[in-house]
Each structure stands twice: as structure tokens, then as C-alpha cells.
Amino acid sequence: MSDNIYDVTVIGGGPAGLFSAFYAGLREMKTKIIDGQDQLGGKVHLYPQKMIWDIGGTEPLAAGDLIKKSISQGLTFDPDVVLNTTITNIRKEDSNYFTIETSEGEKHFSKAVIITIGGGGMISPVKLDVEGAERFEGKTLHYAVPDIMSFKDKKILITGGSYSAVDWANDLTPIAREIHIIYRGDDLTAHEAEVSRLKKNGVKIRTQSVVTGVIGEDNLEFVEIENKETGEVTNEAYDAIIVNHGYNQNNLLFRENHLGLNLENDFYIQASPTGITNVPGIYAAGDCIRYEGKVNLIAGAYSDAVNAVNNAKMYLDPKANKYAMVSSHNERFDEKNMEIMYKEEDA
Ligand SMILES: Cc1cc2nc3c(=O)[nH]c(=O)nc-3n(C[C@H](O)[C@H](O)[C@H](O)COP(=O)(O)OP(=O)(O)OC[C@H]3O[C@@H](n4cnc5c(N)ncnc54)[C@H](O)[C@@H]3O)c2cc1C
Structure with a gap:
């Protein structure tokens, strides 16, 4: 003993x-x-x-x-x-x-x-609450950015409006092909200066929007996004999603x-x-x-x-x-x- x-x-x-x-x-x-x-x-x-x-x-x-x-x-x-x-x-x-x-x-x-x-x-990260999301985890759906270069020339959707989400969007701007950021609330909650940088970087921002579906076989092909204000649902092609919905x-x-x-x-x-x-x-x-x-x-x-x-x-x-x-x-x-x-x- x-x-x-x-x-x-x-x-x-x-x-x-x-x-x-x-x-x-x-x-x-x-x-x-x-x-x-x-x-x-x-x-x-x-x-x-x-x-x-x-x-x-x-x-x-x-x-x-x-x-x-x-x-x-x-x-x-x-x-x-x-x-x-x-x-x-x-x-x-x-x-x-x-x-x-x-x-x-x-x-x-x-x-x-x-x-x-x-x-x-x-x-642990708050997971994307959408059926089948776990199939893409670690491949085309990420809860952190392990390797920036793996997003080279990709069209990326970032979901979340906090400082980290905005920070990732800004960091990925020089290498990604296109970045969209969506947030369920009215305004991104990140610092004003970071949000201004985001806009200057040409990141496409949508508020009042949530992911409602992820579509693809082995890899992600389309993301279903609902605009909560208008109720409109769109299917959009992305190479990767980064989810930043906080931590449990x-x-x-x-x-x-x-x-x-x-x-x-x-x-x-x-x-x-x-x-x-x-x-x-x-x-x-x-x-x-x-x-x-x-x-x-x-x-x-x-x-x-x-x-x-x-x-x-x-x-x-x-x-x-x-x-x-x-x-x-x-x-x-x-x-x-x-x-x-x-x-x-x-x-
Ligand atoms: C996005 C971000 C950026 C940051 N940037 C900086 C920076 O630039 N400079 C800086 O100085 N600080 C920075 N920080 C803060 C820094 O990371 C923390 O201060 C530091 O990690 C705290 O170290 P820690 O060992 O106290 O706790 P942690 O790093 O949180 O480690 C705690 C460990 O305990 C384990 N654990 C928890 N509960 C249990 C349990 N019940 N049983 C067994 N294991 C358990 C966890 O798994 C974890 O590995 C940043 C933090 C974040 C989130």
C-alpha cells in the first residue's frame, strides 16, 4: 500500500x-x-x-x-x-x-x-445541435482551429459571435478563399475594433442566423442556414464549418x-x-x-x-x-x- x-x-x-x-x-x-x-x-x-x-x-x-x-x-x-x-x-x-x-x-x-x-x-465545447453533425467532426467541422494552413483556399462558415469566433475569422482571412460568419443574436459580441477589422477583411457577416442542417456524404457539402427574422432557409456550399458556441x-x-x-x-x-x-x-x-x-x-x-x-x-x-x-x-x-x-x- x-x-x-x-x-x-x-x-x-x-x-x-x-x-x-x-x-x-x-x-x-x-x-x-x-x-x-x-x-x-x-x-x-x-x-x-x-x-x-x-x-x-x-x-x-x-x-x-x-x-x-x-x-x-x-x-x-x-x-x-x-x-x-x-x-x-x-x-x-x-x-x-x-x-x-x-x-x-x-x-x-x-x-x-x-x-x-x-x-x-x-x-468541453458546446456542440452544434444539428442531426448528423458528429459525422464531420475533426474532418470538415471543427470546434477549434488546430492548424490554420489546413483551411488554405477553403470557403469557411464560422458560427458564433463571440471574441473567439471573430478572432478566428480575422486570423483565417489571409489564407481562406471566403469566410462567412453567422450569429443567432442581433450583434456580434466581440470587441468593436475586432468587428471593424472583420468588416475591413471582407468577411461576410449575418446576424439572426443559425445552422439547421449539415449535408454531405463523407465530407461536408452544404449547410442549411435559417434566418430567424425572415424564416428563410438557404442551402449553401461550404468546405468547412468552425463552431464557436462557447464551452460547457x-x-x-x-x-x-x-x-x-x-x-x-x-x-x-x-x-x-x-x-x-x-x-x-x-x-x-x-x-x-x-x-x-x-x-x-x-x-x-x-x-x-x-x-x-x-x-x-x-x-x-x-x-x-x-x-x-x-x-x-x-x-x-x-x-x-x-x-x-x-x-x-x-x-
Ligand atoms: C482563448 C484563450 C486564450 C488565452 N491566451 C492567453 C495568453 O495569451 N496568455 C496567458 O498568459 N494566458 C492566456 N489564456 C489563459 C491561460 O490559458 C490560462 O490562464 C491557463 O491555461 C490556466 O492554466 P491552469 O493550469 O490553471 O488551468 P487549465 O489550463 O484550464 O488546465 C486545467 C486542467 O485540469 C483538468 N481538469 C479539470 N477538472 C478536472 C478533474 N475533475 N479531474 C481531472 N482533471 C481535471 C483539465 O482537463 C485541464 O487539462 C488564454 C485562455 C484562453 C481560453
Whole structure:
């Protein structure tokens, strides 16, 4: 049994979770990281093609590249990784460790837990509510833009009026043949400047319009669109549809809340600015926490992670140093530094 008990289990494998796993390894804690998705990286997977400028200390980099680098860093000290596993409960039945329960009824055991489940928990895109739409999913019907170049010379329909929908339309303008955007409401809800850019880019905008059908064999051929104002229904040829109807949130982890964690709006943990929750042994980091001055940025997730890990370390070993030695002078990296230095010399 004791082999199965980890020093720390990180729930959520986004930027906060991956940096927590890295830092917990640095602090020599036996670490496990669990995520409900089939891949690590968190919400950054929603915008892999976008450039990120505000991380600090790095030139702008594509979100997809950040994911790769974050995963590589998160796995530096070989934490155990468990994917496709949604955590629904944390209990304390034994004074020495927590029991972490999954939606499939499995149990994981850990002396301390760091919760990094992001804002909204397990999120999933609101699907296009039209019969047969799932047949085209990932082929000609998309809920995110994984690879901009795959839309080259295509006639695209974007449905949704939010900032993201308008942003995608603007980003795809230089490469797509033609872009139409439809929205069920009266006005697009994106920033005025983005909507002006959309118009300048020649994107065709229709409000009060919804998709009512998708037609095609293997690939999408026609989209049926209804104008809600006039009731007119048209069948229009498109090469691809991008759907941006928002995201379903899921607060499974907090629904039963056996530990009695202090929550805000059922989705966020009220914690101290150093990630300490009202339950000793449970820490939190990243977008899932709320405290005065919290910054909901990737940069904020990193400092949250360091604090959460340091506090978890102190909880496990009250005599431990409150802070780790800086990485540039930390002997944990001696061997790895040699590998890097000699690799560079060989190259
Ligand atoms: C479109 C968009 C653009 C953005 N652009 C920027 C930007 O340019 N710069 C910037 O700094 N920030 C940006 N952000 C914000 C940034 O992505 C978030 O701040 C960051 O992802 C938060 O990291 P996190 O680890 O706290 O949570 P998340 O990235 O949300 O990761 C949480 C992880 O927890 C998992 N999880 C949730 N619940 C459970 C459960 N019950 N069991 C198991 N696993 C669970 C999820 O599957 C997910 O992988 C952007 C966000 C969006 C949506």
C-alpha cells in the first residue's frame, strides 16, 4: 500500500499542474499528475495556433509550442502521469493520506494534493445541435482551429459571435478563399475594433442566423442556414464549418465536496495568495483559485505552482526549507546540466 501513496498528487495537467509537477520533483517529492483529458497541456489546447507574448522571459511563441515545452519541463523528474481520468472526490479517511476518487470508481492515494483544474473544471465545447453533425467532426467541422494552413483556399462558415469566433475569422482571412460568419443574436459580441477589422477583411457577416442542417456524404457539402427574422432557409456550399458556441463547464470535483473546501460560485477555491486552502494538505494553483490580486495568466499559474508546492513540502516535512534553492545553484540539476552542456559542445 505505501508504494501507492504519493507525496503529492496534482489534479489537472495544464500550465499550473505541469509546473507544479516540475517543482514538486525539484523538491524531491514523489509526484503523480492526473488529468481528465487524453493529453497534458490544459486549456492552451484551445488556441494552439495563437502566439503568446505575455509569459515573461521568452520571445513570442505559438501556444502549441508552449504546450510541448511545458510538458517536457513538467516531466523533468519523471512524475507518474495518469490521463483520461476525471477526479470527482477527495476524501480523508486515514489521517496520513487523502483518497482521490475517479469517475470510474478508481482510487489514488496521496499525502498532499495540489488542485490545478483551471477555471470551469473539465470544459468541453458546446456542440452544434444539428442531426448528423458528429459525422464531420475533426474532418470538415471543427470546434477549434488546430492548424490554420489546413483551411488554405477553403470557403469557411464560422458560427458564433463571440471574441473567439471573430478572432478566428480575422486570423483565417489571409489564407481562406471566403469566410462567412453567422450569429443567432442581433450583434456580434466581440470587441468593436475586432468587428471593424472583420468588416475591413471582407468577411461576410449575418446576424439572426443559425445552422439547421449539415449535408454531405463523407465530407461536408452544404449547410442549411435559417434566418430567424425572415424564416428563410438557404442551402449553401461550404468546405468547412468552425463552431464557436462557447464551452460547457463541469465542476465534478467540487460537487460533493466531502472535504468542505471553501468555494466561490461552486467553481473556484478560495485560497491564500500562497495557495493554502482551508483544508490542511490541500493546496491550489492556477485559474481555479481566487484570492485578492490573483492574475489569471499563465505567468500567474507558475508563481501559484511554486507557492503551492512549497507549502505542500512544509506540510509533509515541517523541518524542510520553506523555499527551494534557485535552479541555477541547485544540485538537483548538476547531472542534467552536464548533459546539456556537453550536448551543446558536441553539436
Ligand atoms: C482563448 C484563450 C486564450 C488565452 N491566451 C492567453 C495568453 O495569451 N496568455 C496567458 O498568459 N494566458 C492566456 N489564456 C489563459 C491561460 O490559458 C490560462 O490562464 C491557463 O491555461 C490556466 O492554466 P491552469 O493550469 O490553471 O488551468 P487549465 O489550463 O484550464 O488546465 C486545467 C486542467 O485540469 C483538468 N481538469 C479539470 N477538472 C478536472 C478533474 N475533475 N479531474 C481531472 N482533471 C481535471 C483539465 O482537463 C485541464 O487539462 C488564454 C485562455 C484562453 C481560453
